[in-house]
Amino acid sequence: MTAATPAAGRTARGEPKLSVRGLRLEYAADGGRTTALHDLDLDVHEGEFVALVGPSGCGKSTLLKAVSGLVEKTAGSVVLDGERLEGVPEGVGLLFQNDALLPWRTAEDNIRFPLAVAGVAQAEQRRRIAELISAVGLTGFGGHYPRQLSGGMRKRVALARVLAADPGVFLMDEPFGPLDALTRERISADFLALWERVGKTVLFVTHDIDEAVTLADRVVVMSARPGRVIGEYDVDIPRPRAVEDVRFSDAFRRLRGRIARALHHRAEPTA
Amino acid sequence: MTSLRTPSERLATGGRELAAPDADMDDARTVPPGRRQGRGQGRGRGRYGRRHRVLLYAGRVAVGGLTLLLWQFASGRWVDPFFVSSPSDVAARLAALVRSGELWPHLLTTLAEFGAGLGIGTAGGIALGLAIAFSGLVGQWFHPYVMALYSLPRVALAPLFIVWFGIGLTSKVTMVATMVIFAVFYNVYEGIRSIDPDLLDMARAHRASFLRTLRWIVFPALTPWLLTALRLGVGLALIGAVIAELVGSSAGLGYYIKNSSNLLDITGVFAGLAVITAVAMTFDTLVGALSRYLLRYR
Ligand SMILES: Nc1ncnc2c1ncn2[C@@H]1O[C@H](COP(=O)(O)OP(=O)(O)OP(=O)(O)O)[C@@H](O)[C@H]1O
Numbered sequence: 118m119t120a121a122t123p124a125a126g127r128t129a130r131g132e133p134k135l136s137v138r139g140l141r142l143e144y145a146a147d148g149g150r151t152t153a154l155h156d157l158d159l160d161v162h163e164g165e166f167v168a169l170v171g172p173s174g175c176g177k178s179t180l181l182k183a184v185s186g187l188v189e190k191t192a193g194s195v196v197l198d199g200e201r202l203e204g205v206p207e208g209v210g211l212l213f214q215n216d217a218l219l220p221w222r223t224a225e226d227n228i229r230f231p232l233a234v235a236g237v238a239q240a241e242q243r244r245r246i247a248e249l250i251s252a253v254g255l256t257g258f259g260g261h262y263p264r265q266l267s268g269g270m271r272k273r274v275a276l277a278r279v280l281a282a283d284p285g286v287f288l289m290d291e292p293f294g295p296l297d298a299l300t301r302e303r304i305s306a307d308f309l310a311l312w313e314r315v316g317k318t319v320l321f322v323t324h325d326i327d328e329a330v331t332l333a334d335r336v337v338v339m340s341a342r343p344g345r346v347i348g349e350y351d352v353d354i355p356r357p358r359a360v361e362d363v364r365f366s367d368a369f370r371r372l373r374g375r376i377a378r379a380l381h382h383r384a385e386p387t388a
Numbered sequence: 389m390t391s392l393r394t395p396s397e398r399l400a401t402g403g404r405e406l407a408a409p410d411a412d413m414d415d416a417r418t419v420p421p422g423r424r425q426g427r428g429q430g431r432g433r434g435r436y437g438r439r440h441r442v443l444l445y446a447g448r449v450a451v452g453g454l455t456l457l458l459w460q461f462a463s464g465r466w467v468d469p470f471f472v473s474s475p476s477d478v479a480a481r482l483a484a485l486v487r488s489g490e491l492w493p494h495l496l497t498t499l500a501e502f503g504a505g506l507g508i509g510t511a512g513g514i515a516l517g518l519a520i521a522f523s524g525l526v527g528q529w530f531h532p533y534v535m536a537l538y539s540l541p542r543v544a545l546a547p548l549f550i551v552w553f554g555i556g557l558t559s560k561v562t563m564v565a566t567m568v569i570f571a572v573f574y575n576v577y578e579g580i581r582s583i584d585p586d587l588l589d590m591a592r593a594h595r596a597s598f599l600r601t602l603r604w605i606v607f608p609a610l611t612p613w614l615l616t617a618l619r620l621g622v623g624l625a626l627i628g629a630v631i632a633e634l635v636g637s638s639a640g641l642g643y644y645i646k647n648s649s650n651l652l653d654i655t656g657v658f659a660g661l662a663v664i665t666a667v668a669m670t671f672d673t674l675v676g677a678l679s680r681y682l683l684r685y686r
């Protein structure tokens with residue numbers, strides 16, 4: 118799968134893999150309504166890694182949930198592979214902001230869930246689970262319950278579960294958010310290596326600009342609530358990237374500064 | 389049943405808040421349902437050393453033993469034994485009941501009422517809880533009426549059931565099931581409402597069927613609540629069976645107690661109470677063991 122590098126995805130721009138148009142989302146909140154997203158447009162291309170940054174409460178999780186069909190859209194459309202989505206789509210995998218692991222199931226059985234839903238045969242399930250466990254670096258912990266795992270390991274289980282569903286688009290909601298810096302760097306590096314190998318389309322929410330620039334091909338900045346896209350920045354750092362090193366390059370620091378200014382002042386025009 | 393509600397729909401329905409029932413959680417065997425999800429909290433057993441356990445059980449035995457001794461001593465000295473009998477008399481009566489075989493029909497009758505009623509009540513409570521929790525608006529139409537029945541002192545229904553179903557098994561089983569069903573319903577309903585919405589969303593995002601969601605998420609999440617309900621249910625079921633027997637019956641432990649009391653045979657009353665207590669403690673211990681087994685993932 119070496120051919121499916123993100124560069125290949127980016128040069129072959131045609132129809133976007135995922136296209137959000139005029140998305141508006143209101144929550145009913147006791148008596149009144151909260152507008153979480155207002156007229157949001159966003160395109161993600163096949164094989165592209167897009168990071169989404171924005172202030173807390175600006176509707177990042179809401180956007181991912183709307184794309185996964187978990188919350189009702191008030192207006193606008195989400196198009197995946199040229200088809201307008203209604204309800205919960207196939208081929209979209211969501212990694213929840215908290216890991217949403219089943220506490221009463223072992224790591225293996227948590228990873229099994231999408232396979233069981235898809236009706237995969239037992240022997241094949243076992244084979245795939247073993248493969249995924251080693252892919253996310255959890256060898257030897259398959260039989261552990263979530264409470265017996267560290268925060269970082271639980272994220273790896275949640276990641277393996279999304280990988281098990283084998284979606285065409287990964288929606289990741291601050292997947293490494295609550296982890297300490299070191300664990301986070303290690304998981305990011307592992308995830309990046311994994312992704313650079315399979316080259317799936319990723320929409321990655323984070324509040325950490327460094328993480329966004331380190332991982333993504335493009336960084337999308339959202340305004341405070343009601344959330345809209347207020348800036349997009351291409352990240353021209355060559356791949357494969359070494360997570361520990363990229364942040365010391367000049368390109369990284371310049372881009373990081375521009376995104377930070379956009380986030381804080383909302384003044385910088387779109388790149 | 390419609391599909392599972394999302395958090396936002398859940399907000400919109402705005403169900404009323406109710407405090408969890410006071411289950412008699414007197415020791416570390418059970419935990420309040422829905423809590424203790426976090427890691428690294430004490431896990432009851434194993435936290436204390438051997439010495440602590442020896443002290444715990446020795447103390448318990450001492451409290452029980454001293455109470456019996458005090459009763460034995462007081463009987464005939466401070467209080468007329470006609471009214472309070474004595475532990476030795478009660479023990480002798482129990483031995484006689486076992487030897488003559490008179491105990492078994494009474495015990496079996498009560499156990500049959502208890503078992504059948506508990507089974508029916510539990511199954512009914514689970515079905516009612518799932519139906520009301522997952523049927524959206526329709527469920528909300530029924531909810532206040534079910535809660536009204538829940539707060540009714542249901543022992544007051546015993547005479548009615550005797551009139552309707554006679555003094556045989558049916559009226560007793562109905563009484564027991566009526567006692568149990570609401571406790572189970574309440575725990576199931578509150579248990580479903582307290583399921584982490586992200587877990588239900590996770591299942592929806594994977595396009596899991598309703599049955600799979602029940603199997604993988606709803607029932608496991610309900611397990612601690614059901615165990616609490618079962619523990620309450622054991623007590624309530626015994627109350628229901630005995631009350632119904634007191635009101636009208638021809639066999640059972642309640643019948644034996646009532647009969648003894650009509651004959652002013654206080655030793656017989658206490659012997660009946662002792663057997664009921666033994667039954668309650670046995671089932672309570674069984675539910676405790678079941679809890680530890682089913683909740684070992686904590
Ligand atoms: N179920 C809900 N019902 C009502 N309002 C909601 C609901 N979920 C989110 N909101 C509101 O919508 C807004 C956006 O929430 P969202 O969780 O999408 O933000 P976020 O960008 O993911 O924030 P964070 O970075 O803190 O995770 C917030 O103001 C929040 O209060």
Ligand SMILES: [Mg+2]
Pocket residue numbers: 177178179214290
């Ligand atoms: Mg969020």
